[in-house]
Amino acid sequence: MAPAKSSNGGKDMYSVILPTFNERQNLPIITWLLNRTFSEQNLDWELVIVDDGSPDGTQEVAAQLVKAYSPHIQLRPRTGKLGLGTAYVHGLKYAKGNYIVIMDADFSHHPKFIPQMIQKMKEGDYDIVTGTRYAGDGGVYGWDLKRKLTSKGANIFADTVLRPGVSDLTGSFRLYKRAVLEKLFESTDARGFTMQMALAVTAKAKGYSIGEVPISFVDRVYGDSKLGGEEIVEYAKGVLQLWWSI
Amino acid sequence: MTRAQQTISLALLVTSLYLSLYLGLIPLPAVVQEDIIPVLPFWSLVTFGAWLLFRLGWGMLTFRDTPDAYAELMDEIKLAKADLRVKGVNVD
Numbered sequence: 001m002a003p004a005k006s007s008n009g010g011k012d013m014y015s016v017i018l019p020t021f022n023e024r025q026n027l028p029i030i031t032w033l034l035n036r037t038f039s040e041q042n043l044d045w046e047l048v049i050v051d052d053g054s055p056d057g058t059q060e061v062a063a064q065l066v067k068a069y070s071p072h073i074q075l076r077p078r079t080g081k082l083g084l085g086t087a088y089v090h091g092l093k094y095a096k097g098n099y100i101v102i103m104d105a106d107f108s109h110h111p112k113f114i115p116q117m118i119q120k121m122k123e124g125d126y127d128i129v130t131g132t133r134y135a136g137d138g139g140v141y142g143w144d145l146k147r148k149l150t151s152k153g154a155n156i157f158a159d160t161v162l163r164p165g166v167s168d169l170t171g172s173f174r175l176y177k178r179a180v181l182e183k184l185f186e187s188t189d190a191r192g193f194t195m196q197m198a199l200a201v202t203a204k205a206k207g208y209s210i211g212e213v214p215i216s217f218v219d220r221v222y223g224d225s226k227l228g229g230e231e232i233v234e235y236a237k238g239v240l241q242l243w244w245s246i
Numbered sequence: 247m248t249r250a251q252q253t254i255s256l257a258l259l260v261t262s263l264y265l266s267l268y269l270g271l272i273p274l275p276a277v278v279q280e281d282i283i284p285v286l287p288f289w290s291l292v293t294f295g296a297w298l299l300f301r302l303g304w305g306m307l308t309f310r311d312t313p314d315a316y317a318e319l320m321d322e323i324k325l326a327k328a329d330l331r332v333k334g335v336n337v338d
Binding site for chain 2: 142
């Protein structure tokens with residue numbers, strides 16, 4: 001499916017939507033890395049920061065970044081911790097690009113892989129390209145055995161139940177054609193962190209093509225991980241819900 | 247067709263096939279009928295469990311650690327902080 005034209009005079013433009021909550025330390029650096037990557041590749045880009053009322057001063061830093069990297073940055077805050085899924089929908093309203101990058105604001109997703117994803121998308125005319133930690137020379141830094149077991153176990157569980165044809169189902173570093181993402185948001189009710197899985201499985205069910213690029217995932221340089229027992233139960237419920245509905 | 251529908255249809259198909267064997271609807275040699283058919287479900291379950299465990303273990307063995315990526319990132323963070331301070335952005 002051919003990409004729609006961006007509201008950028010018809011040229012390709014890449015919009016990165018970044019939901020943030022308490023990312024005061026990470027945000028400037030990830031912005032710097034994005035700026036460097038896109039400038040080196042001579043690509044039109046923008047960053048839409050969707051902050052959920054962070055109490056740690058994330059929005060002040062974001063405002064400084066808007067000035068420093070003008071006109072590439074937009075800050076679109078919300079008043080409370082309304083969650084990841086709705087943050088993407090909110091950000092998409094303001095994004096101008098015809099390609100959308102979804103990624104995390106900590107350094108686990110490195111912008112240097114974005115050009116590889118763009119390349120992959122062009123090569124195969126994929127509707128979606130997702131980063132994978134489990135195939136090719138993808139990998140992780142900073143996980144102990146327990147974390148690796150949990151992650152791989154969760155992946156095998158989802159893979160067995162859903163058979164999605166994607167090696168890293170919970171990965172959230174993806175490049176979408178804008179029209180594809182809009183269509184997926186319309187048809188997926190799932191919000192919360194199981195939304196990433198829901199998007200991939202729905203995409204497969206609707207016949208969209210998904211390409212993969214191996215990425216290195218450097219876990220939590222600053223900040224605490226948001227993964228606990230409760231999240232694991234929610235994850236299992238999410239997988240079973242997807243199994244039932246898609 | 248949802249994943250659930252696919253799985254359940256396949257399960258029903260396999261179950262009816264198995265039942266037809268179990269109830270002797272298809273003539274089979276005695277050794278197969280008496281020793282193999284009755285334990286087939288349990289054997290399948292155990293084999294499936296073993297397969298999943300194997301995948302998990304294999305995943306652990308082949309899990310790639312990327313210390314180079316970490317080192318590279320640390321350097322980039324230093325560069326970024328210096329540049330950002332010049333541009334008037336608060337960094338720690």
